[in-house]
Amino acid sequence: xxxxxxxxxxxxxxxxxxxxxxxxxxxxxxxxxxxxxxxxxxxxxxxxxxxxxxxxxxxxxxxxxxxxxxxxxxxxxxxxxxxxxxxxxxxxxxxxxxxxxxxxxxxxxxxxxxxxxxxxxx
Amino acid sequence: xxxxxxxxxxxxxxxxxxxxxxxxxxxxxxxxxxxxxxxxxxxxxxxxxxxxxxxxxxxxxxxxxxxxxxxxxxxxxxxxxxxxxxxxxxxxxxxxxxxxxxxxxxxx
Numbered sequence: 678x679x680x681x682x683x684x685x686x687x688x689x690x691x692x693x694x695x696x697x698x699x700x701x702x703x704x705x706x707x708x709x710x711x712x713x714x715x716x717x718x719x720x721x722x723x724x725x726x727x728x729x730x731x732x733x734x735x736x737x738x739x740x741x742x743x744x745x746x747x748x749x750x751x752x753x754x755x756x757x758x759x760x761x762x763x764x765x766x767x768x769x770x771x772x773x774x775x776x777x778x779x780x781x782x783x784x785x786x787x788x789x790x791x792x793x794x795x796x797x798x799x
Numbered sequence: 800x801x802x803x804x805x806x807x808x809x810x811x812x813x814x815x816x817x818x819x820x821x822x823x824x825x826x827x828x829x830x831x832x833x834x835x836x837x838x839x840x841x842x843x844x845x846x847x848x849x850x851x852x853x854x855x856x857x858x859x860x861x862x863x864x865x866x867x868x869x870x871x872x873x874x875x876x877x878x879x880x881x882x883x884x885x886x887x888x889x890x891x892x893x894x895x896x897x898x899x900x901x902x903x904x905x906x907x
Contacts, residue, residue, distance in 0.1 A: 721885065724897070772841055784887075785848075792841060
């Protein structure tokens with residue numbers, strides 16, 4: 678069974694930093710692209726970042742570019758999101774999600790964790 | 800940047816058919832995914848590649864995509880289908896995943 682378990686969410690002050698982790702199990706982590714998706718309270722889904730299986734490049738949403746960095750450790754079957762210069766509008770539940778990888782040039786989020794809450798407030 | 804537009808809400812009686820729309824410029828040229836999210840839960844993929852279903856998703860869920868509109872169709876709606884539904888594409892011009900704003904489906 679595919680399992681994704683996020684951790685690291687916390688209350689942090691504006692301008693602060695936080696590192697989220699996502700532990701994967703039940704599948705060959707090193708062969709799948711991975712994503713972070715967030716959801717502000719009462720709002721819709723917002724894609725944050727993507728890294729392919731090889732971690733050879735990354736993509737980030739414009740709203741977090743230059744502040745957030747996605748990374749992965751295939752040996753540890755783990756995905757990370759380093760978040761710097763946090764703002765109140767970054768307050769959200771952060772989900773890690775696996776890309777099914779069925780077709781080049783598409784992303785299909787077939788498995789999701791339960792999310793971890795990040796609150797940015799003074 | 801690419802934009803997907805969904806109606807905020809939709810109400811359907813049990814047993815009827817719900818059609819959730821997702822509008823975008825020439826979205827018919829893209830491959831659309833649909834997710835279901837129930838309160839307090841993570842999203843679940845229900846349709847991908849316009850009209851394919853992951854294992855475990857009932858045949859009542861189907862999709863179509865043409866021109867400027869993609870549609871998720873839920874036949875014989877049940878109380879358990881009440882949820883938020885999101886469409887999603889990959890925008891190759893920006894290398895971004897794009898979600899629609901979501902549609903809250905209420906089963907009357």
